Amino acid sequence: METIIRVGIIDAMEIEFSTGGQRHRAIYAGEGEIRIDDCGKTVEKFEADGPFTLHNVTIGKQFHWQQCEDQTFLGRLRLTAEGGMLHAINNVDIETYLKSVISSEMAATNNIELLKTHAIISRSWVLQQMEPRTTEELPLELPETEEGEEVIARIWDHDDHTFYDVCADDHCQRYQGITRQVDPKAEEAVEATRGLVLIDGNGELCDTRFYKACGGTTERFSACWQDRDHHYLQPVHDPYCHPAALDRLPGGRKEVMNLVLNHYDRATSDYHDWEERIETSVLSARIEERLHRGLGDIVDLEPLVKGASGRIVWLRIKGRNGSVVVGKELLIRKVLSDSHLKSSCFTVEKRCDSNGHAEFVLHGKGWGHGVGLCQIGAAAMSLQGFGCEDILKFYFQGAHIGPYSPKNP
């Protein structure tokens, strides 16, 4: 039996949709009350078999290319009125869902092993989203600090949706139904791995995290999120994502970037080694604005705890009027940078010229949190002839590929 997942496509006060060649408009008329405009009826919920089309779906939310389009889906349409608005939900079997996800998340490629790797990762991820959560969120273990020094600790993990399992935008995995032709290679990759997921040494579904590039070594889970580590999310020395290794491949670095990155990310050539210069006065103002702690001019940035990849877990920010310690990984990236830093894997250099002009220079490595699969490394491995099993076992050591079996509630 196929697993059916509930994908939230639109949350809005009004939704326009077409089923069986007829266009309708649904309006939120209160909790559990949907008014279908063309027949004037109010219903508690509305269901119809696909294919169906949703009109004016927003894609690329919060990205510069955000736009609206009509999208067509297989499976079943379900409209509900909950939490103050309407939800258009697509109930679809997981393998059909994955064919669309792999087609829209990956650049078109003939590299079947890379597509199979992505299919197993995406399938494991979505199934994990649907499993009942049993882990209690514990308070974070804080670093040792100086007397009276404040620690600002924050982690961002995946927020669950209330009315469906996953959404259709980049927040979860991008899903556009059959609006665009499903890539035949993507279809082949999903079929070839049908029902297969990544399983850890205890027989549990793995947490299959990924990011753009590790920068040399992958990171432990606890460097970025809760203080519980999984045996398959441990530091791995990764020679594959190094720019020199990419340049030795047929097609070179450009070929790998085309496999991994969306068109708007391809300009990023400094994914492995990067440098960010921040003027001291700019940094001082930025930190004051973000943290509101009255630290005064920033005089130093001191890494207190680093993870195995070199990513800073806890960073002391020292100002003329005091200091604070911030962590973990993503908070550091957000506090120091205008958008956010490529990673928290950096060393700090202070420069001052004869005119009294001072700046911090961050010498960094990698792009993203570094936990789990390195996308650029995995693409490079696939071009070297490694199979999807080799790639997954390299980044998730001690894990294996196997059929999914649902947890007993």
Ligand SMILES: [Zn+2]
């Ligand atoms: Zn989501």
Ligand SMILES: [Zn+2]
């Ligand atoms: Zn890597």
